[in-house]
Amino acid sequence: TQLLEQSPQFLSIQEGENLTVYCNSSSVFSSLQWYRQEPGEGPVLLVTVVTGGEVKKLKRLTFQFGDARKDSSLHITAAQPGDTGLYLCAGRNTGNQFYFGTGTSLTVIP
Amino acid sequence: DTEVTQTPKHLVMGMTNKKSLKCEQHMGHRAMYWYKQKAKKPPELMFVYSYEKLSINESVPSRFSPECPNSSLLNLHLHALQPEDSALYLCASSQGGGYGYTFGSGTRLTVV
DSSP states (O other): OOOOEEEOSEEEEETTOOEEEEEEOSSOOSEEEEEEEOTTSOOEEEEEEOSTTOEEEETTEEEEEOTTSSEEEEEESSOOGGGOEEEEEEEEOTTSOEEEOOOEEEEEEO | OOOEEEEOSEEEEOTTOEEEEEEEEOSOOSEEEEEEEOTTSOOEEEEEEETTEEEEEOSOOTTEEEEEEETTEEEEEEESOOGGGOEEEEEEEEOSTTOOOEEOOOEEEEEO
16 A cells, blocks of 8 residues: 555635645655545545646646656645535556545635 | 445444445446545545456455445445444445546444
8 A cells, every 4th residue: 555645634724715735655656636525425536637747727726746746735725615625635556546645634714 | 427326325233233335336437446434534445346356355354245246336245343343435436547536425334
């Protein structure tokens, strides 16, 4: 199992603030995905990044894959209460399996 | 249909009971997965089925028994569970390769 460490583990911010979540590993991944999970629901895929250095934007969310494909970040601009949830990165290994990161629990306070 | 459907949504069972969790998808996905998730923790992979054959068993105790009757269905048979097995059980499917997973809403299992 490849270890994917996410930081911070917990984050509580006011509505309108910006935040960044990090996903780090010592392993190289062929691709990496970000999911958001709301309480009582399954994770929902937000984005897949494949190329080292790649940046993808999804409205107020910006995802970046590190040049060496060992790390990734998720930046949220002007957070809203609807962004509250558990954010999970998942890296794909050479066996074509995805392993989840340790998770970041985000609470956006109105 | 772009959903993975899991039933039941909630299940309470005694340690001597036998029950089954069900998962269904009609997206033509060739890979299906069972995950176990504790509160505020990431999902932990249990089993992977590829083309209806079990390809990965992540050292899961034998009291959990998966079954894939056809390409659209995945079951998880439960027997003699322990209270520490209480968790959210998630099913997912994927086209395989680098494609992302589609998750169901999960079954909230409580073992008493």
